[in-house]
Amino acid sequence: MISESEKQELRSALEKERERLTRSLSGFATRDPKDPSNWNARYPEMTDEGTARLDVDENADEVEEYETLLETEETLEGRLKDVERALEKISANAYGQCERCGEDIPTERLHANPAARFDVKHSNRTR
Numbered sequence: 377m378i379s380e381s382e383k384q385e386l387r388s389a390l391e392k393e394r395e396r397l398t399r400s401l402s403g404f405a406t407r408d409p410k411d412p413s414n415w416n417a418r419y420p421e422m423t424d425e426g427t428a429r430l431d432v433d434e435n436a437d438e439v440e441e442y443e444t445l446l447e448t449e450e451t452l453e454g455r456l457k458d459v460e461r462a463l464e465k466i467s468a469n470a471y472g473q474c475e476r477c478g479e480d481i482p483t484e485r486l487h488a489n490p491a492a493r494f495d496v497k498h499s500n501r502t503r
């Protein structure tokens with residue numbers, strides 16, 4: 377069983393990561409108002425901040441840039457979901473257990489990845 381103080385420590389690590397992920401996502405994506413866990417990458421041309429540096433006459437570059445954004449968005453969004461899920465599990469007192477077999481996830485594993493959802497045995501089948 378994971379100790380209360382360790383849980384607090386991991387919780388604050390998760391909260392920091394959530395903040396960081398949300399901030400990165402906000403830079404180029406918009407949270408779906410109907411589904412807060414879903415983010416949509418903004419098309420580079422449509423960013424009003426003018427942060428996306430593009431050769432506007434090169435349409436192909438823009439499409440490519442957008443595809444990269446979509447990939448990044450998906451990665452960050454997936455990670456954010458895991459982090460939020462882990463935080464929910466802390467609140468629900470279900471933190472630190474493998475979601476497949478219910479066994480305790482080793483603490484070292486949680487320190488390496490506080491959002492881990494499975495123990496080592498079941499980690500390879502997660503995605």
Ligand SMILES: [Zn+2]
Binds near residue numbers: 475479
């Ligand atoms: Zn397991």
